[in-house]
Amino acid sequence: MLDNLTQRLAKVVKTMRGEARLTESNTAEMLREVRMALLEADVALPAVRELIARVKEKALGEDVIGSLTPGQALVGVVQKELASVIGADLGENASELNFATQPPAIILMAGLQGAGKTTTVGKLALYLREKKKKKVLTVSADVYRPAAIGQLETVTAQxxxxxxxxxxxxxxxxxxxxxxxxxxxxxxxxxIIDTAGRLGIDEAMMQEIAAVHAAVKPIETLFVVDAMLGQDAVNTAKAFNDALPLTGVVLTKLDGDSRGGAALSVRHVTGKPIKFAGVSEKLDGLEAFDATRMANRILGMGDILALVESAQKGMDIEAAKGLAEKIKVGGKFDMNDFKAQLAQMKNMGSLSSLMDKLPAQFQQAASGANMDNAEKQMRRMEGIINSMTPLERAKPDLIKASRKRRIAAGAGVQIQEVNRMLAQFDQMQSMMKKLKGGGMMKMMRGLKGMMR
Incomplete structure (x- = not known):
């Protein structure tokens, strides 16, 4: 949704050069670009006005220091104020849930039908169980959608x-x-209480949720909203905020095309902190919301911390240590190791979601790549390895013409794909050979040089 903003800021950074200070005249064009990009992204006009006013106030008279150009300095101001508007001004603990009550702490989930409320209950249950070590019970108070109770039972079990x-x-x-x-x-x-949603806001739904709220007096009342709603998110947020004493917001479907546009609108309208963000369809795809990191992603600066967390979550540390030790003592990197590497990549999440966390310049460099096709190729490679015998996986050098034909037939692919996969394996094996002895130190020195 806000790719346009990233591109516009990059363009202005290139054009604003050679001036020592940010002034009203040299910031006017950039602020216009920011305003247009936000409006085109369907961000609510009041939220846009507030952000532009804050940026203008902070930017005027700002000295351009070091190697920064005026454009770069202004992007820094935009990033800081954007993070503040989204919620950084509420403090570090704003996204934390409140458990300061006699157990059980009740969390009431409210929102429109289709916002991903029931799935979010399952994700939140997993988050609280794994990250906060809580004993969690879920219940569905949605008696209108026949499949809702069964759906919640399934995701709760998962x-x-x-x-x-x-x-x-x-x-x-x-x-x-x-x-x-x-x-x-x-x-x-x-x-965690999952309440009924509707396709639109109606009085009966609001009265029912208010009655449930009055009966159980939850310590947290979370408004679940689809991040791709854009301007409509404002109307639903206002209606729920008027009907219920909301304590926070959960943004879902941030892995879509939204890039956080609704975060600006909803936070502005409700005045409540965004507590969580749904970043993938998987059950572990719920993150505690961080305003600064979200601002970085909106501005195309990426979210490297989230990328590292995805890598840590998907990586089997013991398996990685075992492989390193095997290579160190002269063991050969084989097809079983190659398959394990593919599995760890899959555990990190979809390639497109990982790309979304990279800075804009890296995304532009890979803009021609088809991530869906790349994931499809990874699955086919796994299928090819699965069609090999245990001996062939351990000793890939044995795979000649007749074996290739049998493997291709077993995997349902052309023999050219088997050849391509074997070529990729050879490249990986060659790289692993270089890591023996002092190869690892050479690689680290090379990486260090690249980072400089």
Whole structure:
């Protein structure tokens, strides 16, 4: 959604050169570019006005120091104020959930149908269980969508949390109270209540959610909103904020084309902190919201911390140590090792989501690459390796013409694809050979030089 802003800022950085200070005249063009990009991204006009006013106030008279050009200095101001508008001004702990209550701490989830509310409940249950070590119970008070209760039961089981069963004949308030009683008796620390959504805002829905809220008095009331809604996010956020004492916002589907546009609008309208962001369809695709990092991603500066976290999450440290030790003592990198590397890449998430966390210049360099096609090729490579015998995986040198034909037939691919995969394996094997002895130190020195 905000790719346009990244491109416009890059253009202005190139054109603003040779001046020692940021003045009203040399910032006017850039502020116009920022304003247009935000409006084109369907960010609410009041949010745009506030951001532009804050940037203008902070930028005027700013000295351009060191090797910065006026354009670069102004991007720095935009980044700082953008982060502040999204929520950095609320402090480091703004995205933290409040558990300062007699257990169970009740979290009420509200939002429109299709925002990803039920899936987010499962993601939040997993997050609280793994990151906060909480005993979690979930319950569905959505008695209107027949599949909602079954869907929540499924995602709760996948998250390893407990589920309180209900039926569509129960009343939402009765469901919430029964689940609360069960949670108390079975010593659950957190109860997450999934409420009914609608395709649009209506009075009956708002009254029902308000009644559930009054009955259980949750410590957290989270508004779940689709980040791709754009301007519509403002209207729904305002309606829910008027009906309920919201404590925070969860932005879903940030892995789509949104790049965080709704974050500006929703935070501005509700005045409430954005607590979580849904960054992938996987159950572990929920992150605690960080305003500074989101501002970096919006401005095309990337989110290298998130990229590192994805790598750490997907990497099997023990397996990596084992491979390093094997290579060190002279062992050969084989097809089993190659397959393990492919599996670890898959665990890091989709290639497109990883690319989204890189700075804009890297994304532009790879703009011609088809990430979906690259992922498809990875799956085919795995299929080819799976068609090999254990002996062939351990000793790839044995794979000659007749074996290649059999492997291709087993994997359902052309023999050319088997040849291509073997060539890629040879490149990987050659690289691994170089890491023996002092090769690792040489590679690290090379990387250090590149970073300089």
């Amino acid at each position: 998250a390893g949390a407990d589920f309180f069963p209900t039926t569509i004949n129960d009343k939402p308030v009765d469901i919430a109270l029964a689940a609360l009683d069960w949670a108390k008796k079975h010593h659950h620390e957190v109860l």
